Amino acid sequence: MYGMNGKLLVVDLARKKAETKAVREATLKKYRGIDALAKKYLKNDDIVIMTGPMTGLLGPCANRYGVYCGRGVKAPNGTLAGFFGPELKLCGFDGIVISGKAEKPLYITVQDGAVKFRSAAALAGKSVDARTAALAGQFPVKCGVLTIGKAAEEGCKFAAVIGDRLYSGPAGSGAAFAAKNLAGIVANGSGKLEAADPDKYWDLAMAARKKAAQSKFAIALGSADARVSLAAAGELQARPLAGYRNLERRVDRDAALPVSVERRRGCYSCAIGCRKLYRVERGAYKGLYESPAPELADVFEDECLVKNTGALLKAYELCRNNGMDPAECAAYAGKIIRKARKAGDAKAMLEAVRKAVSEGKRTKPAAAYGYDFAAVRNKESNAFAADLGMCPFAAVSLSASEIKALAAAALGKE
Ligand code: SF4
Known part of the structure; x- marks a missing residue:
């Protein structure tokens, strides 16, 4: 399917093993979008990171990806902006399924198809900025970094993974990473993604x-x-x-x-x-x-x-x-x-x-924060665009027909 690689990276932290799982075109079409595809592969104690069909295309803010934790992990699902999602996609993977617990804290590097497990001992106690700089230093030019911070190591229950220094994943996702002794993931891809009708x-x-x-x-x-x-x-x-x-x-x-x-x-x-x-x-x-x-x-x-x-x-x-x-x-x-x-x-x-x-213990905020995109005039298209991998801040400026035309040119009419 255009926009997708048809491959997932499946990681077993306990055995330090990574393998590639092919995803059939029929599955990609049936479970189109970040949410459906992530939930299809999410098992009880696993963590799934998933991109959408437009993530990584050179479009308007096409960089969204989701972090989903299984029910055993007790963290909500959420999507992040930044660079990590597109870099993972350019490595040739649509997502990562993470199971097991590493014996000692480690982080994962993904460079195109090559996956390595490395000790995270040197990252312990450091700030998110310092960790991101250390992980980004693994690659000479550009990369995407998803990391936990000190809070996850020290037991804060609402610790979150942070993408590319600034973008917070769902509350509890950092604690879920730490429970698996997973300190972070860094991705650097050199691949290309093709739109169904590139000129259009x-x-x-x-x-x-x-x-x-x-x-x-x-x-x-x-x-x-x-x-x-x-x-x-x-x-x-x-x-x-x-x-x-x-x-x-x-x-x-x-x-x-x-x-x-x-x-x-x-x-x-x-x-x-x-x-x-x-x-x-x-x-x-x-x-x-x-x-x-x-x-x-x-x-x-x-x-x-x-x-x-x-x-x-x-x-x-x-x-x-x-x-x-x-x-x-x-x-x-x-x-x-x-x-x-x-x-x-x-x-x-x-x-x-x-x-x-x-x-820190899980504490319900008094209110919801941000913009209520459901109140925006093109609300269905906005949710649709975000699920495909587009930042809602870009989608909100476009009309429903503009978003649908973009998606059709990118992914083909299905
Ligand atoms: S508008 Fe969206 S894609 Fe652009 S910087 Fe903000 S969060 Fe990132």
Whole structure:
């Protein structure tokens, strides 16, 4: 099937064995999309990483992949952006099925068809940034890195895998990796993916990239100005959930404590670039902070009632760089500081986030965070595009017919 390799990498950590499993075309067609194919191969205690048919194609933000943990692992499923999914696909694999537990912590390198198991002893105790740099250093040019952080090693129950330094997998996925003594996976592929109608796909993909890049939503994602984000949400008829709603309250605060965007970056094949480097220009939390989306820091405001944007960015950085899910980390910190009657206290919040690294327990956040894409006008197409491997932030700027035409040119009419 176009867009798919028809191969999975099957890894047994206990035996340090990796083999290739062929996936028949009929199976790929029947279980089309990240969710269906991942669930088809997911067994009780296993972990499945799965790409979608468009992941790795040079389209508008075609980089999404899913991390699924079996019922025995007790972590929800979720998809991530970044580089790891496309690199895995360019190695010739559509996904990885991981079973067993390694005797000692190890990480896996996948370079095209070659798979190696290496000791992760040198990574222990390091930050996500340091681990990602060490794993990326395995390859000379480009690669995708999926790693756990210190929180997973120290027993935090909502520890998450982090893709390419910034993108959090589902809460508990990092703990699931650690339970298998799997510290990370790094992929570097040199393959090529073919669209069903390459010329038509190229034209449609370039037009879609332009439209996504010029949309008000894309401009809003790159802005530190809360008013811009809110205006874009209104235009799209998207419903900002908790976190984004905080933006309105943040306008005046950020004027008093200037927060600017120093730089924007994108994931593989991204036309938007929502990864931002924020500069907090003064105050106790003066400095540079990287965050893919504003709500990831703002969840700490909702849960901990802290109003200082610098402190919120710092909390998110501590959370990300230790490998934790932001929503559950914020909920856990909020619970601790409310109990100590310190809600709103930035220092107490940061202390609670540090405590979560070794003591974090699953804690239900008070609200859902991000945008409610179901409220967006092309909601079916948006979910459809995300399942094929496209970042929803790009899909949301395109019409249903544009997404369907892209998918048909990429995958053929089936
Ligand atoms: S919009 Fe953001 S999350 Fe989506 S692909 Fe681009 S940089 Fe990544």
